[in-house]
Amino acid sequence: DAGVTQTPRHEVAEKGQTIILKCEPVSGHNDLFWYRQTKIQGLELLSYFRSKSLMEDGGAFKDRFKAEMLNSSFSTLKIQPTEPKDSAVYLCASSLDSSNTEVFFGKGTRLTVV
Amino acid sequence: GDSVTQTEGQVTVSESKSLIINCTYSATSIAYPNLFWYVRYPGEGLQLLLKVITAGQKGSSRGFEATYNKETTSFHLQKASVQESDSAVYYCALGPNNNNAPRFGAGTKLTVKP
Numbered sequence: 001d002a003g004v005t006q007t008p009r010h011e012v013a014e015k016g017q018t019i020i021l022k023c024e025p026v027s028g029h030n031d032l033f034w035y036r037q038t039k040i041q042g043l044e045l046l047s048y049f050r051s052k053s054l055m056e057d058g059g060a061f062k063d064r065f066k067a068e069m070l071n072s073s074f075s076t077l078k079i080q081p082t083e084p085k086d087s088a089v090y091l092c093a094s095s096l097d098s099s100n101t102e103v104f105f106g107k108g109t110r111l112t113v114v
Numbered sequence: 115g116d117s118v119t120q121t122e123g124q125v126t127v128s129e130s131k132s133l134i135i136n137c138t139y140s141a142t143s144i145a146y147p148n149l150f151w152y153v154r155y156p157g158e159g160l161q162l163l164l165k166v167i168t169a170g171q172k173g174s175s176r177g178f179e180a181t182y183n184k185e186t187t188s189f190h191l192q193k194a195s196v197q198e199s200d201s202a203v204y205y206c207a208l209g210p211n212n213n214n215a216p217r218f219g220a221g222t223k224l225t226v227k228p
Contacts, residue, residue: 043205055214
């Protein structure tokens with residue numbers, strides 16, 4: 001079975017650009033998460049979807065970050081406009097449901113904003 | 115809101131020595147949250163190491179152990195004798211619980227010296 005797939009693996013953007021990161025969750029999983037990973041903050045929640053409905057939206061990220069689930073097997077994270085402080089690894093993850101099940105992570109997209 | 119604290123950003127241990135990585139949590143959305151440890155080995159994605167969903171219980175995997183202590187709200191990760199192959203970044207996590215996404219600590223980078 002395929003795990004969580006994220007594309008692209010690396011992205012370089014100029015300040016002010018719009019970028020779109022993509023994610024395909026594990027087939028059959030109902031919950032999908034986007035996180036930003038940095039050395040200082042660790043994993044910060046950006047968005048949480050259940051069956052395509054938005055359950056949580058990371059408060060600090062609302063203005064320039066927008067995640068969507070186009071269907072049950074595809075999600076995007078748009079950053080508009082990008083800023084140098086957005087440079088980080090963006091992780092997508094999915095789980096079967098919100099009970100005691102583990103979360104499966106993609107390998108991440110490393111974003112560099114210059 | 116729910117949160118997880120890992121006090122050590124980096125830990126260096128000599129091979130065959132014992133290890134403890136501290137984790138404490140604060141849960142406001144649920145009385146007894148599910149607790150997890152995830153690990154990221156060099157070049158790999160984040161993956162589950164162990165989980166405990168019942169207070170007072172111990173989880174174990176690959177020689178690592180963690181006990182769910184609700185009195186001290188702690189979930190420390192321990193290993194009696196580390197190996198070089200244990201060098202990785204370890205994340206303590208709370209959840210998912212009910213309608214909330216998992217919350218992660220900042221991560222602890224473990225380096226095992228030969």
